[in-house]
Amino acid sequence: MRIVPALLLVCAVGTLARAQDKWEISGVGGASFYRDLRATANNPSRAAKVGFFEGIAAGAVVAQTGGGHWGGEFRYLFQTSNMRLRGADGTTGGADFAAQSHAFHYDVLLYATPRDARVRPYVAGGPGLKVYQATGAERAFQPLGTIVIFSRENELKFMASAGAGVKVRVGRNALVRLDIRDYVTGIPKNFTAFPGARLSGQFHNFVATGGIGIVF
Numbered sequence: 144m145r146i147v148p149a150l151l152l153v154c155a156v157g158t159l160a161r162a163q164d165k166w167e168i169s170g171v172g173g174a175s176f177y178r179d180l181r182a183t184a185n186n187p188s189r190a191a192k193v194g195f196f197e198g199i200a201a202g203a204v205v206a207q208t209g210g211g212h213w214g215g216e217f218r219y220l221f222q223t224s225n226m227r228l229r230g231a232d233g234t235t236g237g238a239d240f241a242a243q244s245h246a247f248h249y250d251v252l253l254y255a256t257p258r259d260a261r262v263r264p265y266v267a268g269g270p271g272l273k274v275y276q277a278t279g280a281e282r283a284f285q286p287l288g289t290i291v292i293f294s295r296e297n298e299l300k301f302m303a304s305a306g307a308g309v310k311v312r313v314g315r316n317a318l319v320r321l322d323i324r325d326y327v328t329g330i331p332k333n334f335t336a337f338p339g340a341r342l343s344g345q346f347h348n349f350v351a352t353g354g355i356g357i358v359f
Contacts, residue, residue, distance in 0.1 A: 169356030198224030
């Protein structure tokens with residue numbers, strides 16, 4: 144885990160050393176949703192779906208583009224997505240818990256068109272870190288608490304980012320951008336399996352954003 148921040152720093156410093164490259168600073172905002180995981184207890188009839196509600200996302204991007212089809216960008220994203228626990232059918236019973244997160248990642252971008260093109264579709268991927276923060280109030284009794292229990296924890300998780308997007312120049316030094324990312328992490332300690340229950344898998348967090356930026 145200590146290696147990841149160092150790798151992100153090396154990537155950022157490496158791009159700063161290339162003075163001939165162009166830079167972009169953008170603000171982005173959009174929507175976030177997660178794929179639920181399934182939790183099961185020893186009793187086969189006891190199961191639940193664990194995940195997060197749909198939420199909002201906002202952040203900033205600092206991007207660097209060389210003369211060819213390659214580039215890179217560092218992104219910070221804040222999300223408000225409350226935790227949820229539902230019955231096996233996804234609707235009955237359940238509990239909610241206030242939560243938010245902070246994601247930091249560096250992506251390598253492969254563009255379909257050269258730097259001077261007005262429209263630049265791309266694919267992206269890279270490593271990052273995500274901080275899960277549970278801000279709700281813990282309760283002595285929680286529905287479906289014999290399967291999964293919410294806990295007020297802050298946890299840093301390694302994150303993998305993958306996605307695609309498009310940038311469109313709207314002036315000499317301005318652009319608009321649309322992106323979609325899949326942020327993959329392990330399960331944070333905010334979700335604790337009750338003794339005898341099992342919770343496994345990875346969270347896939349899909350985030351769609353749009354934004355405006357300046358190029359210099």
